[in-house]
Amino acid sequence: MLTPAEKAIYEWQMWVPGIGEAGQQKLKESSVLITRCGGLGGLVAYELAAAGVGKLVIAHAGNLKPSDLHRQLLMTSDWVGKPRIDSIVRRLGELNPLIEVLGIPENVNNDNVADLVGQVDVVVDCAPLFEERLLLNRETVRQGKPMVECAMYELQFHITTFLPGPETPCLACLHPEEPPSWKRQFPVFGAVSGTVGCMGAMEAIKLVTGVGEPLGGRLLSMDMRDFKVMESLIHRRNDCVVCGN
Amino acid sequence: MIVNFQLWGQLRQAAGGTSYVVDVPDGVTATEAVQALASSCEGVRSMILDDDGSVRPVILIFREGRQLETDDTESLLTGCELTLMSPIAGG
Numbered sequence: 001m002l003t004p005a006e007k008a009i010y011e012w013q014m015w016v017p018g019i020g021e022a023g024q025q026k027l028k029e030s031s032v033l034i035t036r037c038g039g040l041g042g043l044v045a046y047e048l049a050a051a052g053v054g055k056l057v058i059a060h061a062g063n064l065k066p067s068d069l070h071r072q073l074l075m076t077s078d079w080v081g082k083p084r085i086d087s088i089v090r091r092l093g094e095l096n097p098l099i100e101v102l103g104i105p106e107n108v109n110n111d112n113v114a115d116l117v118g119q120v121d122v123v124v125d126c127a128p129l130f131e132e133r134l135l136l137n138r139e140t141v142r143q144g145k146p147m148v149e150c151a152m153y154e155l156q157f158h159i160t161t162f163l164p165g166p167e168t169p170c171l172a173c174l175h176p177e178e179p180p181s182w183k184r185q186f187p188v189f190g191a192v193s194g195t196v197g198c199m200g201a202m203e204a205i206k207l208v209t210g211v212g213e214p215l216g217g218r219l220l221s222m223d224m225r226d227f228k229v230m231e232s233l234i235h236r237r238n239d240c241v242v243c244g245n
Numbered sequence: 246m247i248v249n250f251q252l253w254g255q256l257r258q259a260a261g262g263t264s265y266v267v268d269v270p271d272g273v274t275a276t277e278a279v280q281a282l283a284s285s286c287e288g289v290r291s292m293i294l295d296d297d298g299s300v301r302p303v304i305l306i307f308r309e310g311r312q313l314e315t316d317d318t319e320s321l322l323t324g325c326e327l328t329l330m331s332p333i334a335g336g
């Protein structure tokens with residue numbers, strides 16, 4: 001049951017057709033893993049906290065650096081040199097103290113991935129390294145959990161959703177190996193990571209509430225330099241080592 | 246014949262622009278056209294091709310809004326447009 005305080009906070013979004021109190025209750029009972037929680041994941045987490053997702057599990061290691069501040073909006077400039085996850089949990093709690101935020105000061109790795117994915121209904125992949133992304137993908141496929149896939153570069157971004165079952169590809173269908181040219185640090189604006197982060201949050205909300213149509217089997221790409229949008233059908237590889245036959 | 250490429254991801258900076266045109270023999274497949282692009286554009290060659298000259302499986306190829314398999318055997322028509330996308334991530 002929603003409390004009067006929750007109804008007051010979520011009133012505007014409950015007016016969205018298909019949401020109502022029942023949809024808000026689904027959000028309250030839902031759980032989402034966000035990894036990592038930087039420029040991209042930070043906006044996913046912020047929007048999902050605002051929307052009243054009942055439990056956020058956030059995996060993000062390391063201490064805040066000055067070069068994080070242009071895009072990682074859950075950080076504050078007085079926190080440089082201190083653990084990012086502490087700032088993330090604090091900021092989310094300030095926005096919405098009615099939800100549970102579980103901050104893990106680690107990135108996804110072989111030892112924690114099964115437990116992290118096992119705690120949630122939906123995963124949002126925001127990690128910068130393909131090693132982490134492919135690991136998360138393998139585990140979400142194994143556990144049959146949906147994964148929202150968000151990525152960015154320069155003024156471009158793309159987003160898709162990998163759904164359990166045979167209807168959509170998984171990340172390893174698209175990128176079966178770690179791309180040799182990808183680097184941990186790359187050009188991007190915070191407005192780009194923020195845009196795709198908000199879109200990733202909306203995908204998670206759609207998955208939880210059943211409202212709208214997730215991007216299963218469709219890759220949505222945008223170049224914010226000229227706002228060119230491209231929607232492409234993507235498919236499963238029969239020989240995929242993760243989800244294939 | 247002419248094949249027009251639209252480039253996304255790191256390929257853009259590597260090629261020095263958002264698009265690239267290659268002149269290829271009539272009837273080539275999409276993969277052959279991609280290999281021709283890699284051969285004519287030094288900046289993207291190692292991103293697109295592996296050591297034995299095959300198109301890396303991480304490179305996504307789209308035609309008319311649909312992803313193509315790297316073993317797609319359909320011949321291209323002159324003036325057609327392919328979109329190439331190199332992997333990107335978060336952060």
Ligand SMILES: [Zn+2]
Nearest residue numbers: 170173240243
């Ligand atoms: Zn797969």
